[in-house]
Amino acid sequence: MGNDLEKNLDRLHERYMNGEISRRNFLKYLGIAGAAAGLIGGPFDFFTKPAMAAKDIRFDGWGGVVSEAFREHAFKPFSEATGVKVVDGEFGDMDTYLTRVKASFPPGGEFNLAHLSGVFDYARYVGLDFHVELDESKIPNLNNVMEAMMTPYRSITKGTLSAVPYDYGQTGIAYNTKYISKEKAESSGASLLWDKELKGKLGSWGDWRTNIWYGALHTGQNPNNIKDLDAVWNALKEQRKMVKKYWASGAELMSLLANEEIYATVAWSGRVAALQAQGHPIGFLSPNNCYSWQECIFVLKGTDLDVAQQLLNFMLEPKCAIAVAVGQKYPSSLDPTKVPMPDEVKKLPAFDPTGKLQGYLFADPPYWNSHQLEWAEKWDRIKAGG
Amino acid sequence: MQEKSWKPWALLGPALSAVFFLLVVPVCFIVVYSFWLRAPTGADIPAFQFGNYAKFFADFFYPSILIRTIRVSLETVALCLIMGYIPAYFFYQSQTKFKSLLLLLIMLPFWISFIIRTMSWINILGDTGLINYFLIKAGMLSKPLGMLYNEGSVLMGLIQYLLPFMILNIYVSLEGIDKSLIEAARSMGCTEWQAFKEVTLPLSLPGVSAGCLLVFVLTAGTYLPPMILGGPGNEMIANLIFKRVIGTLDWPFGSAISVMLLTLLVVIVWTYNRYLGIGQIFKSLQ
Numbered sequence: 001m002g003n004d005l006e007k008n009l010d011r012l013h014e015r016y017m018n019g020e021i022s023r024r025n026f027l028k029y030l031g032i033a034g035a036a037a038g039l040i041g042g043p044f045d046f047f048t049k050p051a052m053a054a055k056d057i058r059f060d061g062w063g064g065v066v067s068e069a070f071r072e073h074a075f076k077p078f079s080e081a082t083g084v085k086v087v088d089g090e091f092g093d094m095d096t097y098l099t100r101v102k103a104s105f106p107p108g109g110e111f112n113l114a115h116l117s118g119v120f121d122y123a124r125y126v127g128l129d130f131h132v133e134l135d136e137s138k139i140p141n142l143n144n145v146m147e148a149m150m151t152p153y154r155s156i157t158k159g160t161l162s163a164v165p166y167d168y169g170q171t172g173i174a175y176n177t178k179y180i181s182k183e184k185a186e187s188s189g190a191s192l193l194w195d196k197e198l199k200g201k202l203g204s205w206g207d208w209r210t211n212i213w214y215g216a217l218h219t220g221q222n223p224n225n226i227k228d229l230d231a232v233w234n235a236l237k238e239q240r241k242m243v244k245k246y247w248a249s250g251a252e253l254m255s256l257l258a259n260e261e262i263y264a265t266v267a268w269s270g271r272v273a274a275l276q277a278q279g280h281p282i283g284f285l286s287p288n289n290c291y292s293w294q295e296c297i298f299v300l301k302g303t304d305l306d307v308a309q310q311l312l313n314f315m316l317e318p319k320c321a322i323a324v325a326v327g328q329k330y331p332s333s334l335d336p337t338k339v340p341m342p343d344e345v346k347k348l349p350a351f352d353p354t355g356k357l358q359g360y361l362f363a364d365p366p367y368w369n370s371h372q373l374e375w376a377e378k379w380d381r382i383k384a385g386g
Numbered sequence: 387m388q389e390k391s392w393k394p395w396a397l398l399g400p401a402l403s404a405v406f407f408l409l410v411v412p413v414c415f416i417v418v419y420s421f422w423l424r425a426p427t428g429a430d431i432p433a434f435q436f437g438n439y440a441k442f443f444a445d446f447f448y449p450s451i452l453i454r455t456i457r458v459s460l461e462t463v464a465l466c467l468i469m470g471y472i473p474a475y476f477f478y479q480s481q482t483k484f485k486s487l488l489l490l491l492i493m494l495p496f497w498i499s500f501i502i503r504t505m506s507w508i509n510i511l512g513d514t515g516l517i518n519y520f521l522i523k524a525g526m527l528s529k530p531l532g533m534l535y536n537e538g539s540v541l542m543g544l545i546q547y548l549l550p551f552m553i554l555n556i557y558v559s560l561e562g563i564d565k566s567l568i569e570a571a572r573s574m575g576c577t578e579w580q581a582f583k584e585v586t587l588p589l590s591l592p593g594v595s596a597g598c599l600l601v602f603v604l605t606a607g608t609y610l611p612p613m614i615l616g617g618p619g620n621e622m623i624a625n626l627i628f629k630r631v632i633g634t635l636d637w638p639f640g641s642a643i644s645v646m647l648l649t650l651l652v653v654i655v656w657t658y659n660r661y662l663g664i665g666q667i668f669k670s671l672q
Contacts, residue, residue, distance in 0.1 A: 099632045128429060200532065208633075240618050245535045248613065259514045261534070373426065376634045380626070385619035386447040 056085035057307050059297075060097060061115040063090035064250050065274050069327025070115075078314045084307055092249045093207070094121050101130060101300065112303040113311070115166070118293045119152040120209075122163060123365040125298060131162035132299050138309040139164065141316035146335045148357040149294050156365065163296035164312050165333040167325060168357070170350040171210055171291040174257055174267035177281045185264075189287040190217035192264055194235065199242040203256050203265030206246040208379035209368060210266055211236055213291045223289065224364040236382050246383060257282055266291075269349035270329035277329075284349050292350070292360040294333070413648070419641035430637055438642035448626070452646065455623040458537070459605040462544045463598045469545065470552035470597065475586075477553075478560035489557070492550050504543050504614050511539055511615075535617030543611030548604055552597040559593020560586070592662065599658050603651055623647050 059075065061067045067090055075086035091097035094117055104110035116122060125131055136142055142150075142164060149165035173192055175185050179201075185192055193202060193214060204211060215232035216223040218239075226232060244262055247253045250271045256262045258280050272284040297315065299308045314320060318339045325332040326344045334341075335355040345351060352360065420438055423431040442448045477488060495503060510516045513530035521527040533539060563586060571581040609624035623643065630640035 095633050095635065099635060102635065243618055244532075245617055255508075259508075259512055261513050370426070373424070373634055373636065376629075380629050380633070381447050383618055384447075384451065384621045384626070386450070 055083070055307070056087050057304065057311060058087045058089060058110075058112040059115070059311075060089040060091055060111060060113070062117075062250065063092070066115070066250070066270065066328040066330075069324045073323035073327055074315050074320050077320065078311055081314070082310065084311070086311065094118070098124065098128075101125075102128065111300050113308060114298045114300065115295060116163065116298045117295045118363055118365075119156070120363050120365040120368045122153055122296060122298060123156050123369055125300070126156055126162065127369070130301050131157060132301055132303065132305060133157070133160045134162060134164070134299060134312075135305065135309060136161065138306075139313045139316065141313050141318075144318065144334045144338050145316065146333055146355045146357065148355070149333050152294075152362070152365070153296065163298040164316060165294055165296050166315070166321075167328070167330040167332055168292065168294040168350065168352075168360075169269045169330040170286055170360075171205070171213075171266055171268055171293065172272075172349070173264060173285040173287060174253075174272045174275070175264040175283050175285060176257065176260060177283045178260075179263045180283075182283060185283060185285045189285075190214050192285065193266065194218055194239055194242070195264070196242065198264055200244050201261075201263040202239070202243050203245050203247055203253075203262035204239070204243055205253070205266055206248055206383065208372075208376040209363060210291060211379060211383075212375060213363070214266060215239075217287060217289055223291070223361070224367055233378065233382065236379070240382055240385070273329035273349055286350065289361045292357075292362050294357075294362065295330070416641045416644050416648075419637050420645045422638040422641075424636045424638050438639045439646075441639060442642055442646060448643065451621060451626050452623050452650070454621075455606055455647075456650075458540065458544070458622060459602045461541060462548060462605045463601045465541065465545055466549050466552040466601050467594065467598060470549055471556055471594070474553045474556035474560060474593075477557050478563075489554075492553055495546065495550065500547060501610060501614075503546060504610055507539060507543055507546075507615055508534060511542070534615065535620075537616070537620055539615040540612050540620050543615045544605055544608065547608070547611065548601045551600050551604070555597030555600065556590060556593045559590045559596070563589045595658070595662050599655065602654065606647065606651060 059070070061070055067088060071088055075088060079085055089111075091100070097114060098121075101111050101114075116125070142161075145165055149168065150161065153161055153163060153165065173185070173190070175192065180192070180198075188195060192198075193204070195202075204214075212226075212232055213223040215235045216226050218235050219228065219231040221227060221232070245256060247256055247265070250268060253265065253267055253271055254275055257265065257267070257275060258278075267284070269284060269286075272282055275282045276284075297312060299305070299312075315324070316334070318334060321332040321334050322339075322342060322345060325348070326342070329348055331345055331348050331351040332341070336346075336351075336353055337355045341351075346353065350360075419430070421434045421436070423433045423435070423437070425431055473492075477485060480488070482488070508515065511533040512518070513532070513534070515534070517533065518527065518530040521531065522529075567585050567589075568581050571585045572578070576584065606622075607624055608622065609628060612620050612622045612625055624647075627640050627643050627647070630636045630643060
């Protein structure tokens with residue numbers, strides 16, 4: 001109960017910070033949450049716990065507009081159709097979640113499904129032996145999924161799957177069109193994030209991979225095969241002096257851009273689309289060799305596979321997958337040559353109408369995972385001014 | 387006699403068990419982890435080696451963050467002391483019947499979530515925040531003043547969190563001073579300032595030192611204000627621990643840094659207790 005209440009309050013606060021609900025409604029919901037806690041907390045908790053022990057499955061995702069889309073278009077109709085409750089958790093970043101999974105006992109037992117980002121993350125979970133082998137015959141909707149998105153996962157788990165690909169996107173550059181013209185952004189490319197005129201108005205995600213990736217682009221290198229690493233570190237040190245804030249969550253990214261604290265930053269394509277939908281003057285630049293990623297719904301060891309596969313198949317139903325894609329603003333993993341996509345999906349940033357994802361550059365899992373410890377520490381040092 | 391001997395232990399049992407299982411045991415786990423190794427996948431390998439501690443001292447980067455933490459903690463202590471003594475003295479001297487209400491107001495911020503209190507500074511100090519908005523509207527500035535994401539905003543966040551602890555400690559100490567001593571000093575020719583300097587201030591020093599210790603210890607372990615209100619270069623040791631444990635799954639090294647921080651704080655508390663006595667802190671909590 002405590003965790004649910006805390007989670008709901010966090011979600012409520014994030015929606016308020018995102019500008020999705022008014023201050024009046026924020027305060028109203030806060031009051032209702034308090035009243036609910038007063039009624040079913042404390043001594044009554046003893047009675048509510050057994051009632052909550054009905055068949056359920058836990059899903060952890062990215063929070064904000066992304067989780068909202070899953071809740072509304074996937075979990076709610078799934079629970080209505082099957083009676084299985086989807087317990088919806090959230091995390092701020094991939095590393096935080098992996099730490100929680102690692103800390104649970106037995107590892108992976110407490111958590112069931114997770115919305116993981118990047119094939120490298122899939123590889124990390126497999127490396128820690130948190131994976132399962134899905135029975136694909138029980139997920140017939142996998143036939144509609146882009147082959148290009150399944151192949152990287154299969155190559156890690158010897159032809160089998162421990163996850164279904166679900167969506168994809170890019171970490172490109174968001175810029176405020178009031179202060180930076182489209183022409184300037186496009187001509188600068190990744191180097192826009194090193195523009196001295198933007199000193200004190202630049203932002204970046206605190207994530208080591210993203211920063212090293214963009215450091216490689218700025219220094220004219222292939223991010224999946226960096227030859228001159230010192231040049232990347234020097235570029236990041238130079239950039240750090242101009243950065244106002246390394247943001248830590250999607251909500252913080254949106255707040256920094258919406259409040260004009262920063263004018264340019266690396267940004268997740270879906271969050272930029274959400275800002276644009278709210279009317280903010282934010283442009284999205286996908287520079288050459290932009291950081292692309294594909295997300296999956298990973299099934300953790302210890303999960304009831306029958307229920308998990310049932311939910312995964314439901315989530316891959318075109319009606320559900322398209323509604324989630326529109327809601328979270330990331331294109332679906334369904335092959336658009338097999339499943340017709342509405343205009344709302346076709347207009348999303350990073351959408352690929354061919355279903356082949358050719359020309360999209362993804363992080364090479366063995367390359368990035370093998371350098372994680374060394375590079376993450378080095379990056380933390382640069383970020384902290386060391 | 388025999389009955390009396392077990393009763394205190396029975397009464398203390400639940401609290402001691404809680405302290406043992408929720409504090410001592412986890413700290414022991416952290417100490418054990420600090421000797422382990424980390425596999426490239428993020429898995430932990432049981433071992434007994436001092437590599438994590440050697441790594442901490444081999445590179446000045448890590449001690450430099452510890453030094454920054456100590457510096458920021460000392461700055462916070464100094465600012466809280468200056469800002470806290472005045473209201474505490476006012477409460478002590480005040481004859482108003484609303485004194486309890488005023489003291490309640492000091493505690494009022496604790497009724498609001500720490501995260502929300504910290505985040506609210508973004509709306510005050512930001513480029514489009516309250517202060518910049520009024521200064522620009524009043525024509526005093528042409529462009530926003532950078533007040534957010536620097537050490538100043540981190541200190542602001544720390545002070546709003548810790549100031550009540552300082553005020554209450556000093557106030558409790560002042561309340562314990564016999565006012566007839568001040569009257570005696572005045573009757574013997576002291577001015578008001580001299581009476582304060584020679585009588586009130588020295589007698590309030592136990593409360594001052596207790597407040598300083600509490601503020602220092604809480605600042606040194608704080609994590610949220612540097613993360614929410616700080617910019618690049620404002621990270622403190624708790625943020626570094628978070629990154630090692632969460633960001634790189636390097637629990638052994640994160641544990642070693644935690645042990646270093648814990649050791650530093652234990653030494654400070656022990657030194658304080660040795661020379662000043664820890665009891666003063668408990669007085670203010672009563």
